[in-house]
Amino acid sequence: MYIPTYQDMLDAHDRIKQHIRVTPVRVSDYLNELTGAQLFFKCENFQEPGAFKxxxxxxxxxxxxxxxxxxxxxxxxxxxxxxxxxxxxxxxxxxxxxxxxxxxxxxxxxxxxxxxxxxxxxxxxxxxxxxxxxxxxxxxxxxxVHPYNDPRVIAGQGTCAREFMEQTDGLDIVVAPIGGGGMISGTCLTLATQAPETQIIAAEPAQADDAMRSFKAGHIIADDAPKTIADGLLVPLKDLTWHFVSNHVTDILTASEEEIVDAMKLTWKHLRIVMEPSSAVPLAIILKNKDRFAGKRVGIIITGGNVDLDRLPWLT
Incomplete structure (x- = not known):
């Protein structure tokens, strides 16, 4: 198993920079007040295909x-x-x-x-x-090209955290959704070298919490067919992503389906951006665990915005 390095991430950035966008970082005074933290949202939903991947x-x-x-x-x-x-x-x-x-x-x-x-x-x-x-x-x-358990993919995803840290002048905590662990692994890969003091917290649906259970057990636990509104987070960890999760992630926190939908609605209203349910899980876990994040500079990676507008979760 080849484990990608920080240099692989730098090489990836040189390789892909002409094919991707440097996505903006958004803030909301209302959401800062609501959570008691300084929240910075990295808008990967603004990539041309609508996702960090x-x-x-x-x-x-x-x-x-x-x-x-x-x-x-x-x-x-x-x-x-x-x-x-x-x-x-x-x-x-x-x-x-x-x-x-x-x-x-x-x-x-x-x-x-x-x-x-x-x-x-x-x-x-x-x-x-x-x-x-x-x-x-x-x-x-x-x-x-595996969706996440691929060194090339993880190195590419790591370029997001590199940009994020440069755009915000550093963060205390970075929160991203976790399914198979590609984005979290890329974030770990980059921050372990670039900002080792920054905590990395993964956010997961309670109805598809195999990553959290794996994290607590110390080995991979895989569900075959979990069900959650966060359809992008249905897949299990694999050996390569488990390496990064087990060695570098600070914690994995979960949110209920209702909490995910509520967070999705809040960001639509106060950030005024399109976000898919999987991307709302980080804000949902912050709202659920305010004391954990209060007073911190917290980066949230909005991983995607490909939503079926005819089937919004609060309208079905």
Missing amino acids: VRGASNAVFGLDHEQAKKGVATHSSGNHASCLSYAAMLRGIPCNVVMPRTAPQAKKDTVRRYGGKITECEPSTTSREETFARVQAETGGDF
Whole structure:
């Protein structure tokens, strides 16, 4: 298992900087007052495909040699990695095959197809996803770009924390959602060198809390088919992301479905930005644990904004 280094992150940034956006950091006086903390929101939902995953996907795609690039790339994903990999493949002009759960939001499927990705649907379980993907990859020969358990992807995601620290002149705590752990791992990779004093706290839905249970148990615990409104956080940790989580994460906190929706509504109202449920989990855990964050400079990574506007959670 190759563990990416800080230099890998710096190399990734040089490789992808012409293909991604330096996303803005937003603040809200109301949310600061509500939480008792200084909150800084890194808006990765403003990336062209609407999610931070374009960083890792671009690093993988543009790092391929010419011969492998001809065969394209392949992956399995519930949405944002699929759309971001399709986008990066489109920029390079290579094929992209994606396995997606049939229950994935239509907005995310539409985005994948808009960028030229070819979708093969599977059942909404880790087992079905991996079995279907094995067949698709065997047929296409595409380079497997795992949504998160891939050194190239983690190095790419780490570029977000590098920008964040520079834009805010440092933070006491960085909070990001955790599913498979790609963004958290990239954050750990960068901050362990760039700002080792900064705490890293992961935010997880209570109905898909396998990362928190793994963290407490000291080994990976994987659920096969958890159910939560935060559809981007349904996948389990893997060996590479577990390395970063177990060695560098300060804590993992959870929020209920209602708390996630409430946080999503608050950010729509007071930050005036589109945020998907997975991205609302960090604010939800801060609101739930105000004493933990009071008086601190807290960075929140808004990981994505690909929302089906016809099915907003407080309207269904």
